[in-house]
Amino acid sequence: xxxxQTKPYDLEQLRERLQVAPFHRWLGINLVTLTRDELxxxxxxxxxxxxxxxxASAHGGILSALIDLTGLYTILAFGGTAxxxxxxxxxxxxxxxxxxxxxxxxxxxxxxxxxxxxxxIVSGDxxxxxxxxxxxxxx
Numbered sequence: 001x002x003x004x005q006t007k008p009y010d011l012e013q014l015r016e017r018l019q020v021a022p023f024h025r026w027l028g029i030n031l032v033t034l035t036r037d038e039l040x041x042x043x044x045x046x047x048x049x050x051x052x053x054x055x056a057s058a059h060g061g062i063l064s065a066l067i068d069l070t071g072l073y074t075i076l077a078f079g080g081t082a083x084x085x086x087x088x089x090x091x092x093x094x095x096x097x098x099x100x101x102x103x104x105x106x107x108x109x110x111x112x113x114x115x116x117x118x119x120x121i122v123s124g125d126x127x128x129x130x131x132x133x134x135x136x137x138x139x
Contacts (some may be wrong), residue, residue, distance in 0.1 A: 009076050014039075018073060027062075029069065032102075039074040041066070041103040057095035063121055063130045064090045066103050071117035071134035074105030080115040082136035090132035099124040113138055 009017065015031045018024050018041075032040040043066055051059035068088055075082040101121055108116040115138055120131040 014073060014077055017076070018069075023065075024069065027066070027069075029066075031073070034077050037106060039070065039077045039105045041070050041073070041105070043101045043103070045098045045100060052095070055095055056097050058097075058101070060090070060092055060130075063092065063096060063101075064088065064132070066101060066121060067119045067130060067132035068134055070103040070105040070119040071132070072136055074107055074117040074119070075110065075115040075136050075138075077105075078107040078110055080107070080110040080136075081112075081138035082115060083139065084137050085134055086114065086137050087135040088132060089134075090130060092130050093128045096121070096123065096129045101129070108133065111138065 011031065011034050018029060018031055028044045030042050032042050049058045049062045050056055067090055068085055072082045072085065103119055103121050105117050105119045108118050114135055116133060116135045118133045121129045123129055
């Protein structure tokens, strides 16, 4: 482990930390698994996240928040520190319609002052809905 990293969180510690914020609890985010390369979160569908009732699609801000949260927790899971988001880029690929949302995060760079993670959100059938990259201040 380099001097730029801290001790990674284990799965149970991450689950506990994820539930501290009321917004995370409201979203219903669940930490599914942590592999050698990825952190996987799942969010159940909620009618409150719909922004276009004609097609029942989720608001882009919710998908952006899920990308941001997944990136931050990915950094923590892989031994980095993340106190706040300093940059976030999101691409929307197709509407997110009713069904669970799966967010898959991968570390890009774990650093002492700044870390970066890439996240993709897929539907229950594996279709890519959104992807993004976040940078997080550490220290």
